Amino acid sequence: MERVQPPRLYENLKRLLRRRAFNHTRNLLAKTHPADVAALFRLFDESSQQKIFELVEGTERKAEVLSYLDRDLVANVLTVHDDKKLIDIMTQVSSDDLADILAAIPDDLRQKILKGIADKDQEEVEDLMAYGEKSAGGIMSLDFLALRQETTAEEAINRIRQRSQDVEMAFYIYVVNDREELVGVLSLRELVTCPPRTSIDTLMQSNVVSVNTEDDQEYVAGLVSRYDILAIPVVDSTKKLVGIITVDDVIDVIREEATEDMLKMAGAGDHMVDAMSVGTNFRRRLPWLLITWIGQAIAALIISRYEPTLRAVVPLAAFIPMIVGMAGNVGTQSTTIVVRALATGRVDYSQIWSTLGRELLVGTLLGFLYGALLGAFGFLRYMNSPTINAIALGGVISSSLLAAMLLAVVFSTLLPFILQRLRLDPAVVTAPFVTTVTDVLGILLYLSVATAFLL
């Protein structure tokens, strides 16, 4: 993903702030899209962040900037204003963004804001905060348009006129029955282009794709992305329509989930925010490195058990990194392909054996090629050595490389499928984990083959 930033905005803002040219700064910020203003904050220290937020003019615009701002930075700037001003700004933030913001700030500040805003807003926000952070309820917005079945097109358009201020994206109009259950959907375009007296239940499409408040955000993103829809309605356990999730929030989910999968696969935690702070970064990476440390300690014990072999044929040691390195790399490739294919729905469990077959075939081709190359390399390096049987050495290292690569392919192809089947996240089959297991197996294989054929 390429970086999108208006050119020189950061440099200009930095220069203006350093010169304390606050009027110019105010003008620059007023001309800049609130999303771009929000994206700048991370590049400044906390006191500059506060100054920038202070110089954004108008409570509405401040609220917009806050909606776009990364949640972990919000608390830094909320102390800029007195309580009354703070409440004024917060009242302008939509309830779903407000719920997210409140979840990310200290307790006392949250209580203060909840007490300050109108009772209706408070109730909405507290309802939203009760849902799991990564559930449909947790990411939904309450600004949707629902009309009763018996409404006519004309009445509907009048309703839209009245409410157009507070409804974020009114391109779909949802239709509910007298128990507020979702029964249909129609687009604003259909409403505009039909005779005014038409009842909306004759226009609506009754087969609506919807999700439950408890559904996982990944499932929601999968539906929106598959069906190419702009918003998906959210219903509670009684089928009552309670919110919508718009496609712009789905984009955030998709990017976030991709980031998490990448970090997990590298054993580097699952959150970019954590990865950016020394303390949590250290704690997230610690356990995965411990697993690989233990794996390597086992490998070291195996090697030391084969000391007599290594003492007799010292050059064997030179090829240990090659055997484990190539096996680890081919395993990482297979695991990445399988994890991503499972994540994007290109393969599922029913294709475990055909996928293994294909990976094994590729692994065999690669293993023969690089095994033969290694055998030739070993032979050429030691053909003039008086103490080494260069042909046998070449045979041992080439066949060990092939076998270790095949072992790595089998292990790293099957594991993600099995984890998916067990309803665990295949992305935790991290590259470090796969390389560690293949290291141990590869070394065992290599040194036992060497002992059998070279001693």
Place this chain on the structure above:
Amino acid sequence: MERVQPPRLYENLKRLLRRRAFNHTRNLLAKTHPADVAALFRLFDESSQQKIFELVEGTERKAEVLSYLDRDLVANVLTVHDDKKLIDIMTQVSSDDLADILAAIPDDLRQKILKGIADKDQEEVEDLMAYGEKSAGGIMSLDFLALRQETTAEEAINRIRQRSQDVEMAFYIYVVNDREELVGVLSLRELVTCPPRTSIDTLMQSNVVSVNTEDDQEYVAGLVSRYDILAIPVVDSTKKLVGIITVDDVIDVIREEATEDMLKMAGAGDHMVDAMSVGTNFRRRLPWLLITWIGQAIAALIISRYEPTLRAVVPLAAFIPMIVGMAGNVGTQSTTIVVRALATGRVDYSQIWSTLGRELLVGTLLGFLYGALLGAFGFLRYMNSPTINAIALGGVISSSLLAAMLLAVVFSTLLPFILQRLRLDPAVVTAPFVTTVTDVLGILLYLSVATAFLL
């Protein structure tokens, strides 16, 4: 990303096809969303794919299924019908999908379809095919609504009534001047809720975010995702409005780019389609493995240069995989964090030194911890050995592990920044590449320290 698939659809369809219950199959397919039908094709062999496509009823529905179908599967099913029927179906496909489909099918079939469709469609499709596959022009749709500045709200609504059939997503109405240059945008909602005689240039927002036909799709996705918009207009070099890119296509771009980054980082090519075929999969993985093979061969030559050291202190060989493995893993973690942070715009080049500082601090903590653990492990393993100085061995392996890990962190943190600065894709700093370089450096370091202190 979780798999989204109506439950048991695949099993039901397979059973019906096996029983040759074609009427039931037809009914099942008619009840299923075309996106779900399209997603099923990959799970069947080519002759079943053809049968399923034949059993989808109606040219319009067949066209919908084709629009959702993965491009590499389209050619399999197009031979099902005679030329006339084929042209009928293709005429129903929107021009942007048709351009994509034609780019993915054999030459003769493409020519036949281009000749068969109406001249106007042919021209549109050929224009679209002239743009780069990953450019804004290559992914844009031509179904947008543009009106002249002087149009009134009432006239605008009438125009929408007339055109509502062929305009995919008319929630934004674009405003152009008499040279067809883009001058503004307004939403359908604004149009509906204003007095009928209002001229649309008084309603429109004139500060429109737009892209050029030549802009990269990643840049487009970045804008749409940053500004939370549903569609972005595309202009040509003369500022003329030529198309729009809707958010559903942006979602595809974001998922595709995440997949590509993951595959690139594992050195497994950059396309999931390739990863799924044995031949291209083999060819994509070959070069990266060659680089790592050469790296490991250099490592083998380095180790064989230190044969006297290894002969004198054979246990040193046991810790080679540990030194290179831990350094490689910590390097993979750093590289993944940095590549992803650059890709999502969380850091940029100005933060190279602060990022390095943070990674080095984490690396030092991890290196001291696991270095000390390794030193203790080595000491305990060899403390009773009559020939080995266990204290010196412990010191050598622990300090080598720390140094190798720090080296890995520095290299794998800086490289993505440097590649980004050189306008290369940081994601090509693949895990195999990072581990290979750290392997070579780590081994050199370890064996030279060991030679200095243990001989």
